[in-house]
Amino acid sequence: MNDDRLGRVLDDLYQKGTTSFFLQVALQAVKQFEIDIYQRHLDATSLSVKGEYRTSSEAASDVVPELELPNETSAEPTPIRLCQGYSRDHRPDLKQFLITLVCAADGGVPLWLKVASGNEHDAQQFAAVMKAFGEQWSSEGIFVMDAAFYNEANLQQVGSMEWPSRVPLTLKAAQDLVHGDVTILVEVPCDRKDYRMWEVESTYGGVP
Numbered sequence: 001m002n003d004d005r006l007g008r009v010l011d012d013l014y015q016k017g018t019t020s021f022f023l024q025v026a027l028q029a030v031k032q033f034e035i036d037i038y039q040r041h042l043d044a045t046s047l048s049v050k051g052e053y054r055t056s057s058e059a060a061s062d063v064v065p066e067l068e069l070p071n072e073t074s075a076e077p078t079p080i081r082l083c084q085g086y087s088r089d090h091r092p093d094l095k096q097f098l099i100t101l102v103c104a105a106d107g108g109v110p111l112w113l114k115v116a117s118g119n120e121h122d123a124q125q126f127a128a129v130m131k132a133f134g135e136q137w138s139s140e141g142i143f144v145m146d147a148a149f150y151n152e153a154n155l156q157q158v159g160s161m162e163w164p165s166r167v168p169l170t171l172k173a174a175q176d177l178v179h180g181d182v183t184i185l186v187e188v189p190c191d192r193k194d195y196r197m198w199e200v201e202s203t204y205g206g207v208p
Helices: 003-016 018-033 056-060 122-136 152-158 172-179
Strands: 039-049 095-104 110-117 142-144 186-188 197-199
Touching: 003 018, 018 110, 039 122, 095 122, 110 122, 122 152
Parallel strands: 039 142
Antiparallel strands: 039 095, 095 110, 186 197
16 A cells, blocks of 8 residues: 555546445445435535645646647546635635535435535535435435525425425525414424424425
8 A cells, every 4th residue: 555556546536436436335335234225314514625726727737748648538527626615614715625425314324425616505416416316226215404405496306306304594484484473384293292393385486
């Protein structure tokens, strides 16, 4: 094991694609340990990095012309950009990248990994990840997500997939329910101690 070997492995992973490689490992783990993947928890986070990172165009300018391979760039995977964006670490001075992860409720076993550039909005990743996950994993299930998922674009893309999510209180409809007339709500049975539940049907982004 040395830095040359590590570098070659990282190059191979890049060519294969981290998401597809991660998927193959997860599929084997689920089968080997009989993990229940019916309930999937989906979330995204940012990871800050230190140091200087060149853009792909800057790196390409260092290539010696006679060593360039014609037509090779067309088959190259697209790298993510380490750049500044919304920082959960409260370090807007640092560059970052995003990770979107799907984990099984059964043991918190990771099932899906996707990395993205640091200036992408994590909420925009959710619907795409759900659809891609559904194409690779044949079993049905429920995605559990926080309020970052709940926007018109995501709702319109996920179709018949099942999911619970918290509705953000930035929406007027949610504010009206919390602070307004609760007589329009219908109480439903709840077997959880010290809890009561109500339901109301609404339409958002054209999706019931």
